[in-house]
Each structure stands twice: as C-alpha cells, then as structure tokens.
Amino acid sequence: MRVWGALVLALLAGLAAVVLRPRAPRTEAEARARLLQGKPAPGDLNVVLVTIDTLRADRLGCYGFAGIETPEIDRLAREGVLFERVTTAVPLTLPAHASIFTGLLPPHHGVRDNGGFFLDASKTTLAERLRGAGYATGAFVGAWVLESKWGLARGFDTYADKFDLSKYRVISLGTVQKKGDEVMDGALAWLETVRKRKFFAWVHLYDPHTPYDPPEPYRSRHPGEPYLGEVAYTDHVVGRLLDWLRNGGLMERTLVVLTADHGESLGEHGEATHGFFIYGSTTQVPLIVRTPWGHRGRNRSPVASVDIFPTVLDLVGVAPEGAIDGRSLVRAVMDRAVEVGHASYVETYFPRYHFGWQHLRGLRDGVHQFVEAPRPELYDLEKDPGETTNVYKAYRRRAEELSGTSSTPRPCSAWRPWATSAARWRWTPGRSFRTPRTRSASISSWTWPREPPGRTGSRTPSRRCARSSPRIPRSSTRISPWGIGWSRPHARTRRSRSSSGSWP
Numbered sequence: 376m377r378v379w380g381a382l383v384l385a386l387l388a389g390l391a392a393v394v395l396r397p398r399a400p401r402t403e404a405e406a407r408a409r410l411l412q413g414k415p416a417p418g419d420l421n422v423v424l425v426t427i428d429t430l431r432a433d434r435l436g437c438y439g440f441a442g443i444e445t446p447e448i449d450r451l452a453r454e455g456v457l458f459e460r461v462t463t464a465v466p467l468t469l470p471a472h473a474s475i476f477t478g479l480l481p482p483h484h485g486v487r488d489n490g491g492f493f494l495d496a497s498k499t500t501l502a503e504r505l506r507g508a509g510y511a512t513g514a515f516v517g518a519w520v521l522e523s524k525w526g527l528a529r530g531f532d533t534y535a536d537k538f539d540l541s542k543y544r545v546i547s548l549g550t551v552q553k554k555g556d557e558v559m560d561g562a563l564a565w566l567e568t569v570r571k572r573k574f575f576a577w578v579h580l581y582d583p584h585t586p587y588d589p590p591e592p593y594r595s596r597h598p599g600e601p602y603l604g605e606v607a608y609t610d611h612v613v614g615r616l617l618d619w620l621r622n623g624g625l626m627e628r629t630l631v632v633l634t635a636d637h638g639e640s641l642g643e644h645g646e647a648t649h650g651f652f653i654y655g656s657t658t659q660v661p662l663i664v665r666t667p668w669g670h671r672g673r674n675r676s677p678v679a680s681v682d683i684f685p686t687v688l689d690l691v692g693v694a695p696e697g698a699i700d701g702r703s704l705v706r707a708v709m710d711r712a713v714e715v716g717h718a719s720y721v722e723t724y725f726p727r728y729h730f731g732w733q734h735l736r737g738l739r740d741g742v743h744q745f746v747e748a749p750r751p752e753l754y755d756l757e758k759d760p761g762e763t764t765n766v767y768k769a770y771r772r773r774a775e776e777l778s779g780t781s782s783t784p785r786p787c788s789a790w791r792p793w794a795t796s797a798a799r800w801r802w803t804p805g806r807s808f809r810t811p812r813t814r815s816a817s818i819s820s821w822t823w824p825r826e827p828p829g830r831t832g833s834r835t836p837s838r839r840c841a842r843s844s845p846r847i848p849r850s851s852t853r854i855s856p857w858g859i860g861w862s863r864p865h866a867r868t869r870r871s872r873s874s875s876g877s878w879p
C-alpha cells in the first residue's frame with residue numbers, strides 16, 4: 376500500500392512539474408516581452424563578452440574533456456546556458472570577430488582574411504548599438520591582428536590595442552600579442568572606472584594561440600601538451616574577471632557571454648593550427664550565455680557565432696535593426712528544449728590568398744558537414760564526428776535514386792585558383808542533393824550566402840590604414856605575413872602537411 380502511495384505521489388509530482396513548467400516562448404517577440412517582466416530589467420544589464428582565441432570547445436571540462444581543469448569556465452557554464460554545437464563563420468581571428476560583432480557572414484561583412492581586409496563603416500557593430508543605448512564601451516584585445524585599424528574599434532570609447540613591438544625579432548599578425556593577465560589588468564582597471572555606469576566590456580584573450588607558452592603551474596600540469604596549459608591558464612584569467620563581477624555585486628545585473636573565434640586543429644586532418652581547413656576541429660567553438668535571471672542548461676541546437684549579435688541585443692532589450700545573417704537565440708536561452716538550429720555557413724579564403732589554392736566553403740548542421748572543395752566532401756557527424764570518412768559519393772548516389780534525377784550538384788568550380796567569379800557561387804544544393812534521412816531539415820535546405828558581385832570583400836590597405844600601421848622600432852625587424860616558421864610551399868597540393876606555422 377505504501378509503495379502505491381509513493382508511486383501516486385511521484386506521478387503527481389511529475390505531472391505538476393510538467394503542468395507548472397513555464398511554457399517556452401513561441402516567438403522572439405514573446406520572449407522579449409517576457410524578459411521585460413524580469414528583474415533586473417533587460418535595459419539595466421551590463422554586458423561582458425569574452426572571446427578566447429583558438430579555443431576548441433572540446434578541450435573544456437564543461438564540454439566533456441577530462442584531460443584539463445577549467446573550473447572557472449565550467450562554473451560559468453553551470454550558472455548559464457551552454458550551447459553544445461556552435462560553428463564559427465571563419466577559422467581566422469579578424470573575420471571571425473567581424474562576424475561576432477556584426478551578425479553577418481563574411482560574404483556580407485567583407486572581411487575574408489586577417490590583414491588586408493577591414494570592416495568598413497557601413498556595417499553596424501555590437502559596440503555601436505550598445506553605445507547608442509547608453510553603454511560605456513571598452514575593448515581589451517590580446518593580439519595585433521585585432522588592432523583598431525581593422526575596423527572593430529568602432530563604437531568603443533576605449534580600445535586597448537597598444538603592443539610593445541620592441542621585444543619581437545619577427546613581427547607578424549600572428550605573433551604580436553599580450554599575455555592574458557596583461558589584457559585583464561587593463562580591462563579590470565577600466566571596469567573600475569565605469570562600475571557605476573552601464574558598461575559593455577569586450578575582453579579578448581589570445582593565449583591558446585601559437586606559440587604555446589603557458590606559465591607555471593599550467594605548463595607542469597600539462598607536460599607535453601602546452602596548448603592545454605594555455606587553455607588552463609586562460610581559464611584562470613577568465614576567473615579574475617568573474618571574481619571581480621561577483622565581489623562587486625555586479626554579476627546579478629550583468630550578461631556574460633563567453634565564446635571563441637575558432638578552434639585549433641592540433642594535427643587533425645594534417646593541419647597543425649587553423650585557417651586552412653574548415654573541419655570541426657577549427658570551426659566548433661564554445662558558447663556560454665549567463666543571464667542574471669537564472670537561465671540554465673545545455674542546448675544541442677546547432678547554432679553559429681553570427682547568432683551572438685542579435686542574441687545579446689535581445690537580452691538587453693535593444694531592438695534589432697537591419698538585415699543580418701544571425702538569428703537570435705533568446706528563446707533557446709530561456710528554454711533549453713527550444714530548437715533554433717540551422718545550417719551554419721563556414722569558409723576560409725586563407726589557402727587562396729596565401730598559397731593560390733582553392734578556398735573552401737562549407738555548411739554544417741547537426742547531422743552533416745559539407746565541404747565545397749575540388750573534390751566535395753560530406754561527413755556524417757553522428758557516425759563520424761571526427762570527419763574522417765567522406766561519404767559524399769555514397770550519399771550522392773542515394774540522393775539521385777531518391778530524387779529520380781541524374782543531375783548532380785556541381786562544386787562551384789574546378790580547382791582554378793584566382794579564376795573564380797562571383798556568378799559561380801550561386802549554387803544551391805536543393806533538389807539533387809537530398810539526404811536519405813531527413814529531406815526537409817537537413818542539407819537539402821541548405822543555401823549559400825550570396826556573394827556581392829565583382830569583389831570578395833573590403834580590401835586594404837587603404838592609404839589611411841597604411842599610415843596608421845605601427846612603427847617598426849628596429850631596422851633588423853622583419854615583417855612576415857606567415858609568422859615564424861612559415862615558408863611558401865613550392866608544390867601546389869591542396870592539402871598542407873606542414874607541421875609548423877602561425878597565423879591568427
């Protein structure tokens with residue numbers, strides 16, 4: 376009898392949990408209206424955005440990696456919403472940050488590579504929107520590649536990007552950097568000056584980027600794995616910021632967003648660092664959103680870095696404006712069961728601009744990764760998360776059987792470096808490229824972002840930018856576009872097996 380009573384009670388408790396659970400907002404407008412009833416009000420929140428350079432999601436404890444201790448980021452994840460499948464737009468620092476800050480994909484914001492491109496003034500940035508909403512805005516960047524001249528400084532009252540070049544034998548976009556603690560010292564000093572105002576702080580930590588040189592005790596804790604040592608050290612630096620917010624009583628009126636610009640291949644697919652390929656090792660990044668309203672959980676929807684811009688605006692009650700590529704994740708933050716996933720576009724023009732090889736474009740959803748390459752590649756992410764088996768041919772045959780057509784999707788061009796035109800890029804997989812599993816929700820519905828006709832971005836250097844380049848302090852200093860250890864390969868093979876190198 377007692378057993379039955381307990382069962383009935385458990386059943387009732389379960390039923391009550393279902394019935395009393397607040398219904399997930401059906402639309403973004405409904406989500407915004409609901410947030411307005413919260414305390415503090417969205418319009419009263421500070422915003423802190425942390426971007427960690429070169430941080431693979433799957434090297435963090437909160438993403439299931441056992442070989443590292445990242446207690447600070449793990450705690451933030453427990454206190455907030457963690458997105459498990461997040462794709463950056465480009466595995467390169469400046470273009471990826473341009474996407475985070477504008478909600479636009481590279482074909483639309485025009486920044487296709489580090490250096491040589493800048494974010495032009497026609498693109499509205501997150502900092503501009505927040506300053507317009509009354510925020511004090513400050514940016515603290517750890518790498519030269521994000522210097523103000525490339526366009527990301529617009530909207531910031533303070534943009535801390537001064538680097539001591541005298542200590543470098545070779546100056547390159549990839550190697551000039553500040554240690555995380557130095558970046559954080561500047562950020563915390565500025566935050567002290569604005570703590571009584573509403574503020575937006577962007578902190579960029581570059582340490583996991585090459586060259587890997589973790590300080591103690593993180594080096595000793597990860598013998599032979601200096602990348603992990605750098606990640607663990609960066610976690611400690613993030614902890615300083617979170618402690619400052621907690622100790623000052625600011626955590627409960629601050630929106631904290633932590634993400635990365637791209638990952639690091641660490642030898643996978645024959646790539647040592649990042650920028651050359653668009654596999655998950657370099658395109659899958661962490662995304663944690665902590666609101667002061669107690670939203671928690673993990674969301675498995677496939678989302679993208681371009682979604683950060685509209686999501687932050689929604690969460691702080693700033694109205695969206697203009698057409699962007701990103702979609703607001705506000706509903707997914709409020710309810711982890713909400714599916715907002717979509718296929719994410721990813722590209723890299725690094726091979727084209729630096730080596731004259733075919734650039735790569737891809738689309739990724741929760742099920743597949745497609746790479747538009749001279750030999751197209753398709754990976755089944757559920758069976759093959761490491762993207763080691765190209766199933767493109769098998770799927771294409773099946774797709775033709777299903778669709779009853781012999782037409783095949785053509786890659787945008789054969790391998791013809793430098794001979795591509797915008798018109799060729801308007802291929803939509805659509806009809807002939809359906810997957811057997813889900814016709815409607817998977818790659819059959821993928822579309823490419825449209826390229827602007829006749830150009831591939833906002834090229835620099837303009838005269839203005841050239842003039843504002845940092846003064847090189849010593850005549851013996853050499854500027855290398857490839858960083859230390861890179862040399863231009865002599866053979867034109869599509870895959871680089873180089874084991875050294877450094878680029879942002």
Ligand SMILES: [Zn+2]
Binds near residue numbers: 469
């Ligand atoms: Zn980067």
